[in-house]
Each structure stands twice: as structure tokens, then as C-alpha cells.
Amino acid sequence: MHTCSLLPKCGAAPLSYMPYSKQADYKRGLFREAFKKVGAKVPDFEFIPAPVPYFYRNRMDYTVSFRGEFGLRERGKWWRVLDGHACIVADKTIRRAFKLVNSWVKGTSLPYYDRKKHTGFLKYVVIRSNLDNELLLNIVTTPPEIVGITSRFLTDELVKLIEMFKGNPVNIVLSFTPLKSDRSIGKLYKVVYGQDFLAQTINGFKYKVYANAFFQNNPCVAALLQNKVVETVKGFKNEFENIYDLYGGAGFLGIALARVFRTKVNVVEEFGESTKAGEENARLNGVSKLVRFTTSTVSEYLSNFYQTTGKDVFVLDPPRVGLSNDVLKFLIAKGPKYLVYVSCKYTRFLEEFYKLGLAAKYRIKQVTVFDMFPLTEHVESLFYLVRK
Numbered sequence: 001m002h003t004c005s006l007l008p009k010c011g012a013a014p015l016s017y018m019p020y021s022k023q024a025d026y027k028r029g030l031f032r033e034a035f036k037k038v039g040a041k042v043p044d045f046e047f048i049p050a051p052v053p054y055f056y057r058n059r060m061d062y063t064v065s066f067r068g069e070f071g072l073r074e075r076g077k078w079w080r081v082l083d084g085h086a087c088i089v090a091d092k093t094i095r096r097a098f099k100l101v102n103s104w105v106k107g108t109s110l111p112y113y114d115r116k117k118h119t120g121f122l123k124y125v126v127i128r129s130n131l132d133n134e135l136l137l138n139i140v141t142t143p144p145e146i147v148g149i150t151s152r153f154l155t156d157e158l159v160k161l162i163e164m165f166k167g168n169p170v171n172i173v174l175s176f177t178p179l180k181s182d183r184s185i186g187k188l189y190k191v192v193y194g195q196d197f198l199a200q201t202i203n204g205f206k207y208k209v210y211a212n213a214f215f216q217n218n219p220c221v222a223a224l225l226q227n228k229v230v231e232t233v234k235g236f237k238n239e240f241e242n243i244y245d246l247y248g249g250a251g252f253l254g255i256a257l258a259r260v261f262r263t264k265v266n267v268v269e270e271f272g273e274s275t276k277a278g279e280e281n282a283r284l285n286g287v288s289k290l291v292r293f294t295t296s297t298v299s300e301y302l303s304n305f306y307q308t309t310g311k312d313v314f315v316l317d318p319p320r321v322g323l324s325n326d327v328l329k330f331l332i333a334k335g336p337k338y339l340v341y342v343s344c345k346y347t348r349f350l351e352e353f354y355k356l357g358l359a360a361k362y363r364i365k366q367v368t369v370f371d372m373f374p375l376t377e378h379v380e381s382l383f384y385l386v387r388k
């Protein structure tokens with residue numbers, strides 16, 4: 001058992017004071033409670049524990065403070081950084097890289113960003129890894145010209161970072177966010193070293209992941225989730241012609257579904273960097289003729305482009321905010337027979353289902369809970385829904 005050294009200040013591993021088996025029991029209990037809270041009968045569900053409960057995350061967003069502290073934020077205190085704290089959720093490749101980046105942050109002459117005064121430059125370093133121990137560092141900053149940083153000065157400082165990583169398989173990019181933005185996801189970026197993506201292989205499928213795009217953060221559990229989505233769809237494979245992978249990112253689920261079922265998959269994703277990666281991923285996995293990516297919000301897609309054949313299945317994997325009212329209305333009025341709904345916030349799913357009307361038209365056929373985020377209270381859930 002590992003316990004986060006900075007409990008209770010660190011919010012990244014709040015359950016790490018419990019042995020892993022207790023955490024799993026605790027999370028099963030939270031899941032049951034959530035159904036009771038909305039007055040619903042608790043369904044039978046399968047709980048899939050994490051094969052790797054510590055050092056599992058392949059992406060960590062570390063903050064640089066105005067004083068040059070570097071690490072995770074203190075729980076509930078956005079202005080405080082736990083200096084030198086990588087946390088036990090981060091995988092070991094990231095933890096090693098963290099130490100190097102921390103020394104670079106401490107030694108650099110580039111100005112640190114001040115979140116109260118909105119001055120300065122260095123905001124975050126997002127570190128991503130893959131199962132081959134390769135790295136992608138995304139240095140998130142204010143646009144350099146706004147704060148008077150010349151490209152010569154920037155290059156000199158970045159060369160120091162590249163030298164620190166000598167001998168490590170590393171890619172480094174710079175992403176810019178507006179001066180007042182405190183997001184760790186930037187838009188415009190420059191490749192500093194190597195390539196602007198990291199290759200991830202899961203269940204034998206190959207994915208390019210670009211610096212600012214979403215990708216599953218727990219590769220071992222993501223593999224189990226992907227298998228379960230495929231298995232679920234297999235259960236009604238003679239009843240559909242088209243699959244819609246809504247909120248599809250870079251095609252993590254859609255590409256696997258196309259390859260297994262040799263059927264057309266429409267992936268809808270609002271972030272252009274992800275759909276661009278998705279098209280490359282479809283080629284990499286030999287399904288570019290089957291998978292079509294559309295850059296759009298799901299709500300716009302459903303109202304402007306979607307034409308039902310009457311034999312569709314929707315795979316839905318929205319972010320934590322869940323489905324918008326438009327999408328919910330669409331599903332209630334004319335959703336397809338089968339929905340495979342992947343939720344990273346089941347309390348929101350329960351609200352949509354029991355309070356916002358889905359339950360009037362769908363019944364829950366099967367529920368699987370994946371411990372995608374060990375050491376935290378969060379899980380990923382798969383709700384297989386069939387129209388009444």
C-alpha cells in the first residue's frame with residue numbers, strides 16, 4: 001500500500017489512506033448511495049477494480065506558481081502549489097520526468113506566471129507518458145510576445161530543458177493561452193523538440209495523441225472499458241448498420257468498433273485537434289474507409305447532419321458536465337434503440353436519466369463500473385440502455 005505523502009493537502013489521491021480493497025468497497029457503496037439519493041432502485045452492477053491501483057496516470061497537469069514552485073495544487077486552494085509534489089497517481093515515467101522539469105523550472109530565467117496579477121509567462125507543464133516510457137511535455141505559457149520574451153531568450157532556456165532530458169525519449173511542445181487564462185490546455189503551439197504527439201497503444205490499437213487533446217488517462221483500465229464497449233455492442237450486432245461514436249475524441253472507441261464489426265462508424269467530436277488525430281488513427285489501424293470524423297458539437301451534429309437509417313447505435317462518452325439539454329431532448333424524442341453510455345460522472349448520468357427524462361424512454365439493461373481513477377472517489381461507468 002502507498003499513501004500520498006501530502007494528505008490531506010493533496011487532492012489527487014484522497015483515498016490513499018485506505019488499502020486498495022477498502023477503496024473499492026467504499027466506491028461500490030458510493031455508487032449504490034447515488035441511486036438511493038435519486039429515489040431509484042440500485043441495479044445489479046459489475047465493479048471492475050484497477051489492475052494497477054498506484055502510479056497509473058499517463059497524464060499529469062503540473063502547475064508553476066508565481067514563486068517558481070512546481071507540482072500539484074493544494075486541495076481547494078487554486079493559488080497554492082505543493083512544491084515538488086508529483087503524487088502517487090502519476091506513473092513512474094512521469095514521476096522521473098517531473099524531477100527533471102522541476103529542476104528546470106527552478107533554474108530558468110523565464111518569468112513565472114502570477115495568477116493574481118496576470119503577469120509572467122510559465123503556467124503549467126503537462127507531462128504525458130506511454131507504456132513504452134516515452135514522454136510528451138506540453139509547456140503552457142502566455143504568448144511570448146505579450147510579455148516581451150524574445151525567441152532567442154526562449155530558445156536558450158528551452159535548450160537547457162532539452163539537455164536535461166538527454167537520453168530520454170522525449171517530445172516537447174509549447175502551447176499558448178491568453179494572458180488571463182489559467183487553463184492547462186492551450187491552443188497554438190510550437191514543437192520544441194521531437195514530435196507534437198505521443199503514440200499510445202491500447203489493446204493493439206495505435207493512437208496518436210496530440211498535446212492538447214483528450215486521451216484516456218488510465219491505459220490499463222481504458223483497455224478493459226474498450227473491451228466492454230465492444231462486448232456490449234456484440235450483444236445486438238445483428239440489429240444495427242451504423243455506429244455513432246458521440247464525444248468520440250481521437251477515435252479511441254470508434255476505431256476499435258469499426259475494426260471489430262467492419263461497420264461504418266461516425267465519430268463526432270468538437271475539438272479539431274482530436275478529429276485530425278482521429279483521421280490519422282483510423283489510417284494507422286486500417287479503418288479509414290469505415291470511420292468518418294466530424295468536427296462539431298454533438299448537439300449541432302444531431303440537429304444539422306444526422307439522418308437516421310433506423311438501424312443506428314449511439315455510443316456516448318461525454319465529459320463530466322454530461323449531455324446538453326438539446327442532446328437530451330433529441331434522445332428522448334427520437335434516440336435509437338440502443339445507447340451505450342460511458343459516464344465519468346455517474347451522478348450526472350443519474351440526473352439525466354431519472355430527473356431529465358431519459359428513464360421515460362429507456363431502461364437500463366446493464367451497468368459496469370470501472371475503477372478508472374483509483375485513490376480518488378471517481379469511477380467510469382458504462383450504462384447499456386435499451387429503448388422501451
Ligand SMILES: C[S@@+](CC[C@H](N)C(=O)[O-])C[C@H]1O[C@@H](n2cnc3c(N)ncnc32)[C@H](O)[C@@H]1O
Binds near residue numbers: 215251271317
Ligand atoms: C470523456 S472524453 C471521451 C473521448 C473518447 N470517447 C475517448 O474515449 O477517448 C469527451 C470528449 O468529448 C469532447 N467534447 C466535449 N464537449 C463536446 C460537445 N459538446 N460536442 C462534441 N464533443 C465534445 C471532448 O473534447 C472530449 O474529447
